[in-house]
Amino acid sequence: MPELPEVEVTRRSFADAIQGATIAHLWMGKPLRWPLGCAPSVVAGRVITNVTRRGKYLLLHLNPGLLMVHLGMSGSLAFSPAGAARTALGTHDHFELHTSAGVLRLTDPRRFGAIVYADGLSDARAVKLLGHLGVEPLDDGFEVDDFVAAMRMRRAPIKQVLLAGDVVVGVGNIYASEALFLAGIRPTRAANRVAPARLRRLHAVIKQVLQQAVDLGGSTLKDFKNAQGEHGLFQTQSRVYDRAGEPCYVCQSPIKRMVQGQRATYYCASCQK
């Protein structure tokens, strides 16, 4: 589910509401991808000072401490303001953070998601999850010359390099296919065999497509909703993702589907070289 746009849309949908709140109680249901890393009672009484995002991780900054939230493939968060009615816990609800401002709940059927506590960003547990991440594509630090240089060092298929997240973060399976289409690059092409001019174009369209997706509230393929329960609209704008056999909007040839690294890739064989 959640790539950078969905995670960012989720963040914006509850960050202001929960900022400044005091944690009353943390509840964990079935095990997620990793253990929380502390006793749930450890965070009780702490204040949530801010909610930020790094790649596809949401970071709840506590005073003191840090809760790293990852939505995996099927996770979503829901925020219920204090006093508002909320549904009973369901089979797939595996985390709740009760605060003075309301309750933040994680629903994650597949349980690839995670909630991990660290003492701070320099804590080993945070470094392990965040330390290797590449640059943020929507920040000023996403510099075109650095991007081109980094891609020129990699021999793997360019789509896999995008997904790996160590050059640039947040580009997942949907937006990798979309960006490569917009840049006219075949997903299987070795990154170091892509002409610099096309890499520069790729740099531009990564920013463009991610920003567009954020503006549209993300992609809702099956079940994505932000923390206010609203779904996204980007999927209606996708040029290639999930369009196998349908005509390319540019040249009318049928969009192709293939598998790279156990993930589906969509592309136009005519527009992408």
Add this chain to the structure above:
DNA sequence: AAAAGCCCCTGGATGC
């Protein structure tokens, strides 16, 4: 160092 596979898990869609 980098690349390629392997899993973790559940549910929905599809096919026989």
Add this chain to the structure above:
DNA sequence: TGCATCCAGGGGCTTT
């Protein structure tokens, strides 16, 4: 209707 198979927004870990 029932059962088997395939597929799904991720990514750390292990092996080459």
